[in-house]
Amino acid sequence: MQTERIAAKTGDDGYTDIIGGKRLPKDHPIIECLGTIDELNAFLGDAKAASKNTAAAEVINTIQKDLYTIMGAIAGSSGASGSNRTSGSLGAEGLDVDRLDALIGELESKLPPLNAFTVPGANPVSAKLHIARAVCRRAERRLSSLGGETAAIIPYINRLSDLLFLLAESAQ
Numbered sequence: 001m002q003t004e005r006i007a008a009k010t011g012d013d014g015y016t017d018i019i020g021g022k023r024l025p026k027d028h029p030i031i032e033c034l035g036t037i038d039e040l041n042a043f044l045g046d047a048k049a050a051s052k053n054t055a056a057a058e059v060i061n062t063i064q065k066d067l068y069t070i071m072g073a074i075a076g077s078s079g080a081s082g083s084n085r086t087s088g089s090l091g092a093e094g095l096d097v098d099r100l101d102a103l104i105g106e107l108e109s110k111l112p113p114l115n116a117f118t119v120p121g122a123n124p125v126s127a128k129l130h131i132a133r134a135v136c137r138r139a140e141r142r143l144s145s146l147g148g149e150t151a152a153i154i155p156y157i158n159r160l161s162d163l164l165f166l167l168a169e170s171a172q
Contacts, residue, residue: 018030034075036135037071039135040067043132048060051125051171060167063160072074074154097155097156111166111170118130120168125168129167130164130168136157137161139157
C-alpha cells in the first residue's frame with residue numbers, strides 16, 4: 001500500500017491542492033477559510049486533551065468530525081472546484097444545528113445568568129475553549145466573505161461559537 005507523501009514539495013510555488021486536483025493560491029479566500037477551520041479544529045483538540053470532563057470531550061470530538069465535513073464541503077464547492085452545486089446547498093446535509101441548540105439550552109440552564117463580561121483565563125481548559133471560540137468567530141467571518149454556497153454552513157458555525165462560549169464558562 002503506497003501512501004501519499006506529506007512533504008511532496010508541491011506547495012513551494014505558493015499554490016495548494018484541494019478536492020478535485022484544483023490548485024489555488026495559498027492566500028485565496030477559500031484557503032484562508034479552510035485554514036481557519038483547521039486552526040479551530042486544532043484548538044478544539046487541545047481543549048479536549050486538557051479536559052477531564054468526558055461528556056465535554058465527546059461533544060468536542062463530534063464537533064471536530066463536523067468540521068472535517070465542513071472543510072470537505074468548502075473545498076469541493078463550485079467556487080473552489082468548478083462543480084455545479086446549487087447555491088445554498090453546501091454542507092447543509094449532516095450539520096445538525098438543532099443538536100447544537102439543544103446543547104446550548106442544556107448548558108445555559110446549568111449556568112448562572114451573565115451580568116458582566118467574561119475575562120478568559122479562569123483555568124487552562126476554559127482558556128483553550130475561549131481561544132477556540134474566538135477562532136470560530138473568525139471562521140464565521142471567513143465563511144461570510146465567501147458568500148453563496150457557504151451560507152448553509154454559517155448557522156452551524158454561529159451556534160458553535162455560542163456553544164464554545166458556554167463550554168468555556170462551564171469549565172470554570
